[in-house]
Amino acid sequence: xxxxxxxxxxxxxxxPAILELLAQTNLDQEIGYGEDRFCLEAASLIKARLENPQxxxxxxxxxxxxxxxxxxxxxxxxxxxxxxxxxHISVHEAGAIEATGHKINTVETLDGKLDxxxxxxxxxxxxxxxxxxxxxxxxxxxxxxGTVYRRGELEAIAETCxxxxxxxxxxxxxxxxxxxxxxxxLTLPDLARLTDVxxxxxxKNGAMLGEAIVINNPAxxxxxxxxxxxxxxxxxKGRLLGIQFLALFRDDLYFDLARHANRLAAKLAExxxxxxxxxxxxxxxxxxxxxxPDPLIAELQEQYGFYTWARVDAxxxxxxxxxxxxxxxxxxxxxxxxxxxxGANKVYPQS
Numbered sequence: 001x002x003x004x005x006x007x008x009x010x011x012x013x014x015x016p017a018i019l020e021l022l023a024q025t026n027l028d029q030e031i032g033y034g035e036d037r038f039c040l041e042a043a044s045l046i047k048a049r050l051e052n053p054q055x056x057x058x059x060x061x062x063x064x065x066x067x068x069x070x071x072x073x074x075x076x077x078x079x080x081x082x083x084x085x086x087x088h089i090s091v092h093e094a095g096a097i098e099a100t101g102h103k104i105n106t107v108e109t110l111d112g113k114l115d116x117x118x119x120x121x122x123x124x125x126x127x128x129x130x131x132x133x134x135x136x137x138x139x140x141x142x143x144x145x146g147t148v149y150r151r152g153e154l155e156a157i158a159e160t161c162x163x164x165x166x167x168x169x170x171x172x173x174x175x176x177x178x179x180x181x182x183x184x185x186l187t188l189p190d191l192a193r194l195t196d197v198x199x200x201x202x203x204k205n206g207a208m209l210g211e212a213i214v215i216n217n218p219a220x221x222x223x224x225x226x227x228x229x230x231x232x233x234x235x236x237k238g239r240l241l242g243i244q245f246l247a248l249f250r251d252d253l254y255f256d257l258a259r260h261a262n263r264l265a266a267k268l269a270e271x272x273x274x275x276x277x278x279x280x281x282x283x284x285x286x287x288x289x290x291x292x293p294d295p296l297i298a299e300l301q302e303q304y305g306f307y308t309w310a311r312v313d314a315x316x317x318x319x320x321x322x323x324x325x326x327x328x329x330x331x332x333x334x335x336x337x338x339x340x341x342x343g344a345n346k347v348y349p350q351s
Contacts, residue, residue, distance in 0.1 A: 005305040009324035014208035039242030050192040059241035072100040079135035112143030116160040140171040141178035146287035148184040158194040170198035176205040176258030257325035261286035271336030280318040
């Protein structure tokens, strides 16, 4: 029996529009290292969306690479980055940031989000040169647990960072789903206004690979290409990244793909909620975390791929279900029906 994947949002290859543009331009000769016409046009489109022509746009292969290069560029050797305990840089990057010589000051949160009080507390705890000096605040939109920021929340964080003298960096691996979430009112122009640096995730939103690093703070733009080159992120065939973002940002494709993922995640969440199941965090984007009986999880995983995310109690765990730009609606319906079927055949303790 084939297993349909709700494991992640990069199980499929790339959107056909990207493949078509790659094929159409395959034999066009271009200069390398991100200075080709495709990268330049893609950067121009992104800056127009940001409503900030002064932003600098660079392309990297993936989220871990974007985070490592950017954070290393923002900090001196004795400086650190503040992040939620669940943040990608803290849990799922094999110590990539620590490998650059920088400590991550992690903060416990219930929803994966930071706030001014948490940031101020970390800074106040680091008092002198015998400790690392916090320099960057790391946030994600959407977060590792599927939650999203509101404009007011990010504005408060940005104001705190400026008052204290910290840089604000936003991980946008799932930025499309974050921006199109019904629970978020943030826009790309807001990010250009509020953050020093952020990146636009392509890998998890229809691209074959690639992220667009956006540097809004002019003081941080100088010589960034040196950082890219030194850390293996300056591609000779940079055109392959630029072409993908060109296809995504020529129209609303980037956001349309994210809306599709969010809509089907919401449909999954609604179907599970109707059966009485609760969630680890309130569903807001394309990652949902239903709390299910362990035997039910085991049976569902015979037909569907998804992660068991966290133990909740002796009989229940939170599963992680992720939808993508290419998720089939029929498979979402089948999953909900499978939960109903298993529940009808066996009595499981409800969450």
